[in-house]
Amino acid sequence: MKCTIPAIAGLCAGLTLLASPALAGPEHKEHKQADMAAEPKLEDFAEPVQIPELFIGSKAPELQIAKFVKGDSVQSFEPGQVYVVEFWATWCGPCIAAFPHLSELQEEYKGKAQFIGVNIWEGVDDQAERIEKVEGFVADQGERMSYTVAVENGSAMADTWMKPAAQNGIPAAFIVDGTGTIAWVGHPMNIDKSLEQAVSGELDTAKAVENYKRDAMVMSAANRFAQGIQSGSLEEPTVIANLLIDKYINEDQRMLNAVSWMLINADGAGEAQYKAGYKAIKQACELTEWKDWSILDTYAMAAHKLGKNADAVKWQTKAVELVPADNTEAKAELQTRLDEYTAAAAG
Numbered sequence: 001m002k003c004t005i006p007a008i009a010g011l012c013a014g015l016t017l018l019a020s021p022a023l024a025g026p027e028h029k030e031h032k033q034a035d036m037a038a039e040p041k042l043e044d045f046a047e048p049v050q051i052p053e054l055f056i057g058s059k060a061p062e063l064q065i066a067k068f069v070k071g072d073s074v075q076s077f078e079p080g081q082v083y084v085v086e087f088w089a090t091w092c093g094p095c096i097a098a099f100p101h102l103s104e105l106q107e108e109y110k111g112k113a114q115f116i117g118v119n120i121w122e123g124v125d126d127q128a129e130r131i132e133k134v135e136g137f138v139a140d141q142g143e144r145m146s147y148t149v150a151v152e153n154g155s156a157m158a159d160t161w162m163k164p165a166a167q168n169g170i171p172a173a174f175i176v177d178g179t180g181t182i183a184w185v186g187h188p189m190n191i192d193k194s195l196e197q198a199v200s201g202e203l204d205t206a207k208a209v210e211n212y213k214r215d216a217m218v219m220s221a222a223n224r225f226a227q228g229i230q231s232g233s234l235e236e237p238t239v240i241a242n243l244l245i246d247k248y249i250n251e252d253q254r255m256l257n258a259v260s261w262m263l264i265n266a267d268g269a270g271e272a273q274y275k276a277g278y279k280a281i282k283q284a285c286e287l288t289e290w291k292d293w294s295i296l297d298t299y300a301m302a303a304h305k306l307g308k309n310a311d312a313v314k315w316q317t318k319a320v321e322l323v324p325a326d327n328t329e330a331k332a333e334l335q336t337r338l339d340e341y342t343a344a345a346a347g
Contacts, residue, residue, distance in 0.1 A: 042243045045236070046220035049213045054164035056183060056208050060085075060176040064156035065118070066127055069135045071148030074116055082113040082198050083176040086188050087162060089121050090137045095171040098188045103146035105195065112199045115147035120158040121170065127154065177203070184208060218248045225259070229266050238263070238272050245280045256284035257295050264302050271306075278302040290315070293322035297334055300341060309345035316341055 054061070060077055063085075068074075077083055086102060088095035099117075106115045124130035134151050152158065162172065165185055173191055175184040175198050183203050184194040197203035221240050228237035241259050249255040263269065263277035281299045288295055300316035303309070316338040323331040 040239055040243065042217060042221050042240070042248060045224045045240050045243075046217040049216045049220075050166075051209075051212075052164060052166040054161065054182070056185060056205050056212070058182050060174070060180050060182050061160040063116070063150075064153045064160065065150045066153040067131050068148060068150045069131065070138050070145065072114075074114060074148060074150075077176055077180045079180070080178045082109075082178060082195075084113060084115045084173055084188075084191065084195065085161070085176060086115065086117050086173040087120050087157070087167075087170050088117055089119060089123075089170060090134065091123070092170050096141075098171050099141060099144040102188055103144060105192070106147040109195065109199060113195060117145065117147060117149045118157050119149070119151045120155070120162065122151075127151075175203075181205075185212075214248075218244065221248075222255075222259075226262070229262050232267050234266055234268055234270075234273055237266075238276055241276045241280070245276065245283065250283055251287065253284040253287040253292070253295060256280045256287075257298055260284070260302060261298050264298075264305050269305075274302060274305040278306055285315075290318070291322065293319040293330075293334070296322070297337070301337065304337075304341050304344065309341055312341040313338065313345050 060083075063074060063076065065073075074083070084102075084105075086098075088098075102115055102117065106113070119130075119134050122130050122134065124133055131151050134149075138145055138149050161167075161174065165172075165174070167185070171188050173184075173186060173188040174182055175191070175194060177183040177198055178201075183198050183205055184191070186194075194203060194208070221244065225237045225240040225244070228234065228240070241263055244259060245256065249259065257280075260277040260281035263273045263280070266273055278299075281295065281302050284295045285292075285299050290296065296315045296319035300312040300319060303315070304312040316334065320331060320334045320338055323334060325331075
């Protein structure tokens with residue numbers, strides 16, 4: 001399977017990375033054997049979910065800060081006050097991209113929630129040198145970082161927050177509620193709804209735990225799907241894909257796009273894979289109102305694989321029109337496929 005268009009390559013890589021040993025866990029030795037004769041469930045293809053040592057419902061660890069480099073110093077979590085503890089580093093592009101959003105939320109929830117951006121994993125051993133580096137970086141960010149910013153004491157925050165919470169990447173954020181309890185863990189760009197509920201006192205932590213278990217199951221099954229695609233044995237991955245498409249990723253256009261692309265481009269793919277891929281990408285098109293060129297490109301390919309060449313030409317033409325003018329490589333690649341579909345439609 002080859003992903004060449006940049007917009008889809010990242011999605012395919014995201015699923016393919018799930019197959020790496022560091023993320024996949026034991027070699028399926030704990031898997032239940034799926035009974036293919038009975039109605040399969042996604043649980044049949046997922047590793048047992050492990051709840052991290054530090055998670056929703058846990059008492060928040062203490063703050064261990066070497067220096068607050070911007071904003072108000074926070075020594076401890078005050079009762080009745082909601083906090084967002086967010087972890088970042090100067091070298092982390094996604095962290096930097098999240099700064100303005102966090103600043104907007106801090107302004108929106110001023111007096112109701114306190115944001116603390118904690119620098120970790122900086123890669124500078126000397127504490128004084130690290131503080132100086134972070135201070136300069138934060139000063140350069142200006143109003144992009146309009147909230148409290150701190151440097152952890154050594155590796156104390158990474159060791160007592162990130163590691164026991166099984167958070168292996170940044171940015172990562174924790175909501176601490178008015179009782180000093182962790183109420184949410186995740187990517188800061190996905191925090192909005194949970195923060196609103198935490199501030200209003202309406203955040204259902206029990207439901208949040210169930211959502212985590214569901215998401216972990218989905219990612220584990222997606223890992224098994226990706227491994228199956230790579231192995232070339234497509235029966236099981238197709239079953240998994242249909243379960244994901246019908247119930248678990250039906251509102252996630254990025255995942256639908258990635259699953260579809262991998263199915264229809266898999267070595268040895270046939271009608272079953274083309275039909276599943278078409279179903280997934282049609283749903284993604286509907287979610288994006290048929291206006292996302294990378295998703296339309298996948299749709300046209302799935303349609304072509306099923307012999308719907310007039311449909312393929314229609315939507316590939318639209319995809320070519322929607323590609324940004326400066327993305328000449330993608331436009332050329334989509335045009336090549338459009339020429340192929342046009343020839344097929346002409347018989």
